[in-house]
Amino acid sequence: MTKVLINERLIEEKDANVAYNDRGYVFGDGIYEYIRVYDNHPFTANAHFERLLRSAKEIGLELNYTVNGFIELVRELIAANGVVNGGVYIQVTRGTAPRDHAFPTPSVKANITAFTKTYDRPYKLLEEGINAVTTEDIRWLRCDIKSLNLLGNVLAKEYAVKYNAQEAIQHRGETVTEGSSSNVYAIKDGVIYTHPINNYILNGITRMVIKEIAQEKGVSFKEETFTLDFLKNADEVLVSSTSIEVMPVVKLNGEAVGDGKVGPITKSLQEGFNRYIDTHS
Numbered sequence: 001m002t003k004v005l006i007n008e009r010l011i012e013e014k015d016a017n018v019a020y021n022d023r024g025y026v027f028g029d030g031i032y033e034y035i036r037v038y039d040n041h042p043f044t045a046n047a048h049f050e051r052l053l054r055s056a057k058e059i060g061l062e063l064n065y066t067v068n069g070f071i072e073l074v075r076e077l078i079a080a081n082g083v084v085n086g087g088v089y090i091q092v093t094r095g096t097a098p099r100d101h102a103f104p105t106p107s108v109k110a111n112i113t114a115f116t117k118t119y120d121r122p123y124k125l126l127e128e129g130i131n132a133v134t135t136e137d138i139r140w141l142r143c144d145i146k147s148l149n150l151l152g153n154v155l156a157k158e159y160a161v162k163y164n165a166q167e168a169i170q171h172r173g174e175t176v177t178e179g180s181s182s183n184v185y186a187i188k189d190g191v192i193y194t195h196p197i198n199n200y201i202l203n204g205i206t207r208m209v210i211k212e213i214a215q216e217k218g219v220s221f222k223e224e225t226f227t228l229d230f231l232k233n234a235d236e237v238l239v240s241s242t243s244i245e246v247m248p249v250v251k252l253n254g255e256a257v258g259d260g261k262v263g264p265i266t267k268s269l270q271e272g273f274n275r276y277i278d279t280h281s
């Protein structure tokens, strides 16, 4: 039977409920992480929980947990559900309280919930690449916080689905920011360009790994903003996230990217990422 984690207890999925006035439910007042599981192990879990603690701090949510405490919790859940390959979703809300915009006083305990998914790596898409479309970034100005408020991201992803694409690449005016649930890279003349880390994008853990791989391989990795036009004229485009890894984009708004095939730098980063998984799982 599948188990779900609710405030430190592993509960049968069918019995797992949350309160109607949980602040995550009412206001989206909370944060989350999505962590990949490869070979029974949570992948880059330290970095994910460091980011979760940072998100908590940025929204003034007090948490009596350490990175290791969180890792212990998700390890138990992974083991209980026998997840070999898949992922763990974990969210923390500001707790259950009568609806009032201001933080509850006195403060209430945060609600922590987590569940697992089982699935394989997206081998076919990694080999063939995906379609993407571009859309205006209508989100708030603290996209560095992994907040539960994902309406802008949800609408962007649905726009992609409508146009038979797997990802929507967002832009603020002419500046490309990030995907609806991924970071974005344009490769031109052997150089990788990606939006710098600031409040307009999420500091992706996969992005950190890609940066490390690029540096090891001696490929120039420039954290600079670039325009929609630059993206459209790139030799290679890719998006990255915990679930889609190093994903080539071969079609953008219905037009081929470069020669329409997965490019050499993308392939080299994928090969480095495979090795990283093998050595860090």
Ligand code: PDD
Residues within 6 Å of the ligand: 034, 153, 178, 179, 180, 181, 182, 183, 201, 202, 203, 204, 205, 206, 207, 240, 241, 242, 243
């Ligand atoms: N999303 N940017 C956004 C807006 C994201 O939602 C994500 C990931 C990323 C990539 O971050 P990372 O490499 O740490 O997964 C960038 C996850 C997968 C999700 O919402 O399920």
